[in-house]
Amino acid sequence: MPALNADRTLDVREVDGEPFGPIMTELDALEADETFLLINSFEPKPLFEVLSQRGFSYDSTRVDADEWHVEISHD
Template sequence: MTATDSERVLGVREIDGEPFGDIMAALESLERSEPLLLLNSFEPESLYGVLEQRGFTYETTQTSERREIRIEHTDG
């Protein structure tokens, strides 16, 4: 999975500390049709339930270096 021109990218591997606040801020600023590509070093399993509760869908792809999670509004 690679970023497209129409989606925002947030790399949280370099964030010092818990990235949850940064992820939520990025999601809140998205347009309804704008996806977010989240780049992470581990499977953010606790995030998935929060995404579903807030009306987002996600697709996770694992590469040798990272996890890429494409997040979109359910009604995008």
């Protein structure tokens, strides 16, 4: 159940291999007024520091036992 206001969505559960590259590609393409929804099977805590360092804010929500949504936007 993706957030209705997200401009971009990436479900990394469908990514074959390491998802960091595709996540960074989406972040690089994110316009200042857009929101990016990241869907993962766990809360991606290691990513949060990277987001903060790159000037993004985020809100993480557990949707199901193995589904987390992280809404990401520019600060």
